[in-house]
Amino acid sequence: MKILVCLKQVPHQDARLDIDAAGTWIKEDNIKFEINSYDTYALEEALRIKDAGEAEVVVTSIGPDRVTQALRTALGMGADRAVHVKDAEIDGSDALGVAKVLAAVAKEESPDLVLMGLMSDDSNASAVGPMIAELMGVPNASSVMKVELADGKVTCERELEGGALEVVELQTPCVLAVQSGLNQVRYASLKGIMAAKKKPIDVKGAGDIGLSGQVGAGAAKTTIDKIYPPPKGEGAELIEGSTGEVVEKLVGKIKELGLL
Amino acid sequence: MPDELFGTPEHELFRQTVRKFVEEELRPRAREFDELGRIDKSLFRTMGDLGMLGLRYDPAWGGAGLDWSFSAVLFEELGRADNAGVTMGISVHTDMATPSLAEFGSEDLKRRYLAPAIAGEMVSAIAVTEPDAGSDVAGIKTRAVRDGDDWVINGSKIYITNAATADWLCLLAVTDPEAGYGGYSQILVPTDVPGFRYDLLDKIGNWGSDTGQLFFEDVRVPVSNTIGEIGRGFQQQMMQFQDERLVACVSSVASSEHLWEETRSWAQDRVLFGKPLAKMQNTQFKMVEMRTDLRAAKELVRACVKQRVDGEDATELITMAKLFCCRVSRRVADECIQLHGGYGYMKESMAGRAFVDSRLLSIGGGSDETMMHYLAKQLGF
Ligand SMILES: Cc1cc2nc3c(=O)[nH]c(=O)nc-3n(C[C@H](O)[C@H](O)[C@H](O)COP(=O)(O)OP(=O)(O)OC[C@H]3O[C@@H](n4cnc5c(N)ncnc54)[C@H](O)[C@@H]3O)c2cc1C
Numbered sequence: 215m216k217i218l219v220c221l222k223q224v225p226h227q228d229a230r231l232d233i234d235a236a237g238t239w240i241k242e243d244n245i246k247f248e249i250n251s252y253d254t255y256a257l258e259e260a261l262r263i264k265d266a267g268e269a270e271v272v273v274t275s276i277g278p279d280r281v282t283q284a285l286r287t288a289l290g291m292g293a294d295r296a297v298h299v300k301d302a303e304i305d306g307s308d309a310l311g312v313a314k315v316l317a318a319v320a321k322e323e324s325p326d327l328v329l330m331g332l333m334s335d336d337s338n339a340s341a342v343g344p345m346i347a348e349l350m351g352v353p354n355a356s357s358v359m360k361v362e363l364a365d366g367k368v369t370c371e372r373e374l375e376g377g378a379l380e381v382v383e384l385q386t387p388c389v390l391a392v393q394s395g396l397n398q399v400r401y402a403s404l405k406g407i408m409a410a411k412k413k414p415i416d417v418k419g420a421g422d423i424g425l426s427g428q429v430g431a432g433a434a435k436t437t438i439d440k441i442y443p444p445p446k447g448e449g450a451e452l453i454e455g456s457t458g459e460v461v462e463k464l465v466g467k468i469k470e471l472g473l474l
Numbered sequence: 475m476p477d478e479l480f481g482t483p484e485h486e487l488f489r490q491t492v493r494k495f496v497e498e499e500l501r502p503r504a505r506e507f508d509e510l511g512r513i514d515k516s517l518f519r520t521m522g523d524l525g526m527l528g529l530r531y532d533p534a535w536g537g538a539g540l541d542w543s544f545s546a547v548l549f550e551e552l553g554r555a556d557n558a559g560v561t562m563g564i565s566v567h568t569d570m571a572t573p574s575l576a577e578f579g580s581e582d583l584k585r586r587y588l589a590p591a592i593a594g595e596m597v598s599a600i601a602v603t604e605p606d607a608g609s610d611v612a613g614i615k616t617r618a619v620r621d622g623d624d625w626v627i628n629g630s631k632i633y634i635t636n637a638a639t640a641d642w643l644c645l646l647a648v649t650d651p652e653a654g655y656g657g658y659s660q661i662l663v664p665t666d667v668p669g670f671r672y673d674l675l676d677k678i679g680n681w682g683s684d685t686g687q688l689f690f691e692d693v694r695v696p697v698s699n700t701i702g703e704i705g706r707g708f709q710q711q712m713m714q715f716q717d718e719r720l721v722a723c724v725s726s727v728a729s730s731e732h733l734w735e736e737t738r739s740w741a742q743d744r745v746l747f748g749k750p751l752a753k754m755q756n757t758q759f760k761m762v763e764m765r766t767d768l769r770a771a772k773e774l775v776r777a778c779v780k781q782r783v784d785g786e787d788a789t790e791l792i793t794m795a796k797l798f799c800c801r802v803s804r805r806v807a808d809e810c811i812q813l814h815g816g817y818g819y820m821k822e823s824m825a826g827r828a829f830v831d832s833r834l835l836s837i838g839g840g841s842d843e844t845m846m847h848y849l850a851k852q853l854g855f
Pocket of ligand 1: 566599600601602603604606607608609610632633634635636677680685834837838839840841842843844847
């Protein structure tokens with residue numbers, strides 16, 4: 215069994231985010247990064263499968279040098295090796311570009327399972343998982359809450375609206391995009407960290423995976439026009455009065471909006 | 475401190491692990507541990523699993539065989555646990571009660587007590603101070619008298635951290651009253667032996683640690699529980715103090731930096747006379763003065779760590795650092811409580827707690843005067 219886990223490195227949740235001069239992304243120079251929280255659950259799920267039997271866990275990430283840190287963390291937690299796709303040509307890729315790169319890595323690795331988070335903490339698109347599955351021509355399940363493996367099949371519980379669950383069965387190879395909270399993510403122990411020193415990180419460019427000229431800003435079908443913080447003060451209504459009045463008005467408002 | 479001493483990817487990853495542990499397991503429960511008067515003992519197991527409890531110890535006993543730079547990372551992060559008592563309890567176990575056992579203990583003692591200590595299955599305490607002898611360590615009276623293959627121990631120790639949590643003590647006792655500095659021994663005493671008991675003491679700060687008075691009434695332990703050589707206890711304890719003092723330096727500076735950051739955001743948010751406190755020049759001057767002191771303290775700590783990593787005798791520098799860093803921490807706490815005004819005086823305020831907690835720094839682990847007494851001798855006075 216081989217599992218490929220796709221990790222994205224995103225700005226640290228405590229990082230102070232300032233918008234860049236072009237107004238299309240944030241300034242990345244002086245902020246800390248971490249592994250996308252959703253992806254940590256995907257990694258943990260892969261490591262649990264590994265702990266329960268025979269499996270090789272390969273982690274991959276796209277990005278500049280700083281991404282090494284995320285890959286090393288994953289190796290410290292117990293992944294076996296890493297593929298770092300690093301190429302300025304890939305900068306500015308949209309979700310489809312990213313999916314192409316990851317699908318190309320998956321093609322080379324030919325894993326039984328490709329795992330990743332349902333979405334990324336920074337762009338929230340939830341697009342990459344299904345796109346990889348489409349590009350690979352394999353089944354996909356997203357918002358996965360539980361994974362069970364048996365006889366070349368994967369049984370997953372998926373979260374639907376309102377907390378309902380759906381059980382689906384997929385043939386391997388397949389792509390699973392996991393929901394947060396499906397497990398408790400482990401720490402990298404000191405022993406794991408020291409063992410990770412000897413684990414390899416392969417660095418590849420777009421050309422190495424046969425994608426030269428097909429990814430990056432030029433190939434993107436979606437571009438970001440502008441990002442901005444929501445304007446202050448809009449949409450908020452201040453309810454005033456005594457505690458009793460405030461509660462009454464609030465309950466009225468909740469009923470009016472049909473929230474209960 | 476991203477540099478050649480602390481800056482390898484392994485240091486960074488270990489820092490992340492400790493930080494995550496502090497953020498998820500310690501900080502959210504900081505006030506709960508204050509109420510409890512000690513850390514939840516089961517967390518020692520978690521720390522053991524993560525490899526935090528035996529950084530410099532031999533891998534044969536479950537240690538990581540690393541150097542002091544990793545200990546510095548550990549205590550820089552534990553210093554941010556928002557509970558000085560908890561940090562102290564952990565550091566007593568990792569760096570104050572176990573170093574002698576690791577360095578001088580017999581294989582059998584290490585197998586039975588060091589390996590479980592590194593795994594977090596057993597917690598240790600260091601029992602030196604007595605009601606009538608603190609700074610004057612050589613004045614201790616607790617007596618271990620040999621009876622066949624046993625030591626019979628009588629006496630009392632006071633202000634002992636981890637009094638209730640500890641499974642074993644590294645006890646300093648008089649084994650030969652006639653032998654001067656050669657008359658002391660370090661003896662490993664399990665806390666479940668008959669004749670041992672403790673009373674907890676009520677402190678003005680460091681609420682998250684269980685400080686107690688220990689009583690020994692005809693406590694019997696085998697002579698083979700002696701750590702190292704009989705009669706070398708005083709010298710071994712003096713060496714053990716070096717780790718203790720350096721830990722105090724690292725964690726006090728780290729927690730002061732944490733307090734400094736908290737105070738900065740307080741000063742940015744607190745508006746008086748129509749503008750944020752942080753916009754007043756007095757505030758800015760105080761903040762930069764503190765930052766300068768902290769930076770200097772950090773550099774001094776760094777120099778100590780480097781000497782330890784390079785295997786040099788760091789006694790003089792550590793003594794200076796203990797004196798300097800603890801005073802800086804106290805000064806920072808005092809300035810920060812002032813900038814917080816009335817809120818700073820509330821128990822729930824980080825500045826208020828730091829004010830009482832940091833006061834201990836110049837007393838415990840060798841007081842300021844003890845440091846100066848040593849340095850004066852070194853400098854030929
Ligand atoms: C919260 C807490 C936790 C502690 N944990 C432990 C522990 O785990 N294990 C342990 O063994 N001990 C522990 N201690 C004890 C601590 O190490 C002692 O309190 C410290 O060494 C000082 O000893 P003392 O209290 O007897 O004070 P004393 O030695 O009586 O000192 C009184 C005053 O005299 C000053 N003085 C000392 N020497 C000189 C000198 N040469 N010249 C001038 N002035 C001098 C001192 O600095 C101090 O100001 C703890 C103490 C506290 C408060």
